[in-house]
Amino acid sequence: MAKEESKYGFKDKAKAEESLELLKSEDHKYQLLTVRGLIGRAKRVLTLTKAEDKINNIKAAIETFERWLEANNTSSTKNAKPKDTDDKVETVPGLGFKDKEAAEKTLSILEGRDPDYQKLAVKGLIGSAKRVIPATKNEDKLKSIKQAVALFEDFLDRFDREQRGKQNMPYLPIDLIRQLPTPAQSDKLAVEFLNCYETPAKGNYKHLRTKAPEAEGSKTWDIVRNAKLQALKPDSSVKLFDQDGKPTDVHLKMIQWAFSPQVEKLKSYVSSLGRKDKSTQSSSARKRTHSSSSSSEEEKPKKDSKKDNGHKKSRK
Helix, strand or coil, X not given: CHHHHHHCXXXXXXXXXXXXXXXXXXXXXXXXXXXXXXXXXXXXXXXHCCCHHHHHHHHHHHHHHHHHHHHHCHHHHCCCCCCCCCCCCCCXXXXXXXXXXXXXXXXXXXXCCCHHHHHHHHHHHHHHHHHHHHHCCCHHHHHHHHHHHHHHHHHHHHHHHCCHHHHCCCCCCHHHHHCCCCCCCCCHHHHHHHHHHHCCCCCCHHHHHCCCCCCCCCCCHHHHHHHHHHHHCCCCCCCCECCXXXXXXXXXXXXXXXXXXXXHHHHHHHHHHHHHHHHHHHHHHHHHHHHHHHHHHHHHHHHHHHXXXXXXXXXX
């Protein structure tokens, strides 16, 4: 244990970063367990620490670990699952592979959409094209399809080389968003987006690829969302939660576009809200019970008094 203590730690941000660097040589499961363990221990130590500078250092370490956890925990990099698994999703129109021009048009249509979807769509088109090629006899058509495939494969090479997949911003479930407070200043477009996500899209983010804002000539919601989030996303120095664990205003603005860089911490916050509500309800119930019992106690002397008066009258 002493060996592990010296190897991994949480006394400050630098130690946390050093610990994460050391963990790179371990398997992923061990990394997750260790980081979660360090966060848990750090939080316990916080409750016993009095010095303000030490508290701030430990908090910085916890934040470093939590950010790593968000980036490396598979549950936080997944999109919200649709409630209706049989829900049919409309295909994005205009995608094709018949020639180079069609491929270029396809890539143009995919621009600005979720990176994961871009890759999925292009890989799907390559697969379809390669199935068509053996059955194609016309040399010109064959050449055209192969040119389209070459363009798509070049796109995938660049996609992987530039690690565009890391730019993907998974969708939060609509139910989770509705449990959270709204930003100080409401964004009308964000409100419209959430209404579409909740009702016409039925909480299924895939529908947002073919649905657009009411404004004429607007791009589809997935493209609008990504553009908004790119503008909203702060650098790593900006706090996403305040000292009480509540999402900051800039974080709430991102949440209105169904995204959070720290999903697990956000879920913990929502859980804490639920616990507070239960505690409040329980407290109110106790107050009502106490009030009721007090009233009963007050009524007893009155009844006894009436009985005494009755006895006195009968004696007279």
